[in-house]
Amino acid sequence: MFMGCTSDAGKSLVCALVCRHLTNLGSNVTPFKAQNMSNNAAVTQEGGEIGRAQYLQAIAAKQTPSIDMNPVLLKPHSDKGAQVVVNGEVSHELLAKDWHQRKSVLWPAVTASLARLQQGFSQLVIEGAGSPAEVNLRKSDIVNMEVALHCNASVYLIADIDRGGAYAHLLGTWMCLSAEEQSLVKGFVLNKFRGEQALLHDANVWLEEKTGIPIVAVIPWTEHQLPEEDNFFHRSVWQANCLNIALIVYPYASNLDEFDPLVYQPGVNVVPMRDNQDLGHFDAIILPGSKHVAASRKHLAKTGLDKQIIKAAKQGVRVTGICGGLQILGERNLDPSSVEGETFDGLALLPLTTVYSNVKTTIQRSINYCDETIACYEIHHGQTQCSVQVDSFVEQATGWQLNNVQGSYLHDLLTNRKVCQDWLESLGWQGQCEDWNQVVDNELDRLCDKLDLPLSQISEHAGIAKA
Missing domain, CATH: 3.40.50.300 (P-loop containing nucleotide triphosphate hydrolases)
Incomplete structure (x- = not known):
């Protein structure tokens, strides 16, 4: 022990x-x-x-x-x-x-x-x-x-x-x-x-x-590329000649290790963002999951990051939300069961309404993506409905996309080689992604040898x- x-x-x-x-x-x-x-x-x-x-x-x-x-x-x-x-x-x-x-x-x-x-x-x-x-x-x-x-x-x-x-x-x-x-x-x-x-x-x-x-x-x-248990120790700033991605690290952000395939990708620069900064010069913005979505949304308002995200989205910057990040991108989050403690407005970048309940979705998923079977999982409170017809993102009923703004309830998407490859290539990146689960397994063996x-x-x- x-x-x-x-x-x-x-x-x-x-x-x-x-x-x-x-x-x-x-x-x-x-x-x-x-x-x-x-x-x-x-x-x-x-x-x-x-x-x-x-x-x-x-x-x-x-x-x-x-x-x-x-x-x-x-x-x-x-x-x-x-x-x-x-x-x-x-x-x-x-x-x-x-x-x-x-x-x-x-x-x-x-x-x-x-x-x-x-x-x-x-x-x-x-x-x-x-x-x-x-x-x-x-x-x-x-x-x-x-x-x-x-x-x-x-x-x-x-x-x-x-x-x-x-x-x-x-x-x-x-x-x-x-x-x-x-x-x-x-x-x-x-x-x-x-x-x-x-x-x-x-x-x-x-x-x-x-x-x-x-x-x-x-x-x-x-040094290693294995996921951290809880904290997000990666630090960086915007760099020239890189694909720059702003990762919004609000309070109670969760499962940040699912973005490791981006952090360690050559030519990709992930910048943790906690305070008010201009995001218009980034290639993409990611809103991760959150254990307390309402508190994370309040942090965005308090710091002014919410206005920067909206401004960047209107300028055409790609904005991607995962799980709680998806809910924040929506219009309205209703909380009749007091799961989050209050009803609150999202950023209104996607025409979505989420209703929270005490029922929690926790399930492993295998879905078809571009004729490949990929592994992912859901872990969230709340069910989300879209008020108008928009494109699906990765999977219908769990992901939505409106122009350059997209969100999904599916975790671990980027650990799948094909999804990560397509997402980065859509931003203009040129490179070759690996299956991240295999990268992690190889890293375990490498460290054991060393x-x-x-x-x-x-x-x-x-x-x-x-x-």
């Missing part, structure tokens, strides 16, 4: 790589994270939601993603609130409960999923959340040491040495644990290291003298031999 001293220590990526490494060794392995907090979600074959990180880890393990791999998913929709997804479905009951009262409901779901996975797989790679040293959350813990104690897991603590203070983080985290919990910690892992490892020797000895626990592996800083030493050190220390 891998836990971090802090958030963003690299737990999710390490777990994904360990899953692929052990799978390559012949182990029948599966990922597990009891509770994730992220607005980046995927839909499983069962039609349930799990975190995108656990979806990637399942792919790394060459397993079919399942809701058991992430039985509890928290999707923030305000500074203090989050939608609670249990076993893949939204739990309206838990929204009304105080956080510390939820454990009695959530813990049985966690242990049931864990038991099913233990029965079906020989090896589990378990990821914690945040840090086990967050003593204010110990009472309601269902994801860190509570899980480790339940299944007697070997725990490896990960520290991000690039941000500084790694040894203090490791020692302090270990000291915050009870004696029983400390006994489960078998090793420390330093992640994102830049430099000569020999310089770490004295500090490694010092830490082991203090705790009795060795530094098992040092993972060097490694990081074979630290991954082998971890697996050997944990006593996992080649099958």
Whole structure:
């Protein structure tokens, strides 16, 4: 089991790589994270939601993603609130409960999923959340040491040495644990290291003298093209001689990793846009999904980005909305069930009206696109109707297009080679897209080859031999 001293220590990526490494060794392995907090979600074959990180880890393990791999998913929709997804479905009951009262409901779901996975797989790679040293959350813990104690897991603590203070983080985290919990910690892992490892020797000895626990592996800083768990770290500005795409990163933007095929495409420059800027010189504007569409729409009005999007659309700039972004492009969003908290106007760039309800659509889709079958998924509240006849975008009834403005409820469109190729070529780009799912799979193998030493050190220390 891998836990971090802090958030963003690299737990999710390490777990994904360990899953692929052990799978390559012949182990029948599966990922597990009891509770994730992220607005980046995927839909499983069962039609349930799990975190995108656990979806990637399942792919790394060459397993079919399942809701058991992430039985509890928290999707923030305000500074203090989050939608609670249990076993893949939204739990309206838990929204009304105080956080510390939820454990009695959530813990049985966690242990049931864990038991099913233990029965079906020989090896589990378990990821914690945040840090086990967050003593204010110990009472309601269902994801860190509570899980480790339940299944007697070997725990490896990960520290991000690039941000500084790694040894203090490791020692302090270990000291915050009870004696029983400390006994489960078998090793420390330093992640994102830049430099000569020999310089770490004295500090490694010092830490082991203090705790009795060795530094098992040092993972060097490694650039990669795998999706981020939650944050969108890509940064850029408008560049000459490129296809420039403005990605509107409003509050509660979701599933931003589905635009990775654009971010890493040669000759394409994706620029995250959060504040008021002139968008008329961009080749395209993308409005992504949102966990709280009304709040995202308010951000556009507050910053003045809404006026810039409308102005650019009238100038002929391509505007594409996905899911919540599609709803924002419409005329009216009605909320009789208070899903979004209020009824609000969209940008009126598409003749659409959306009506929200408590029913949430979560489904994997296979659709025909230009005589090819492509994989995608829907994950949204609300049903949308078009008031006048317009062209369909990708698929009728889930996507609409009026001149240079288009939107769709279908996620992961651009991970499909043909869709991405057509979309970029329509903007004047010249190049050759690859199937992004294959790119991700190849990237997992590339990283495992490059990081074979630290991954082998971890697996050997944990006593996992080649099958």
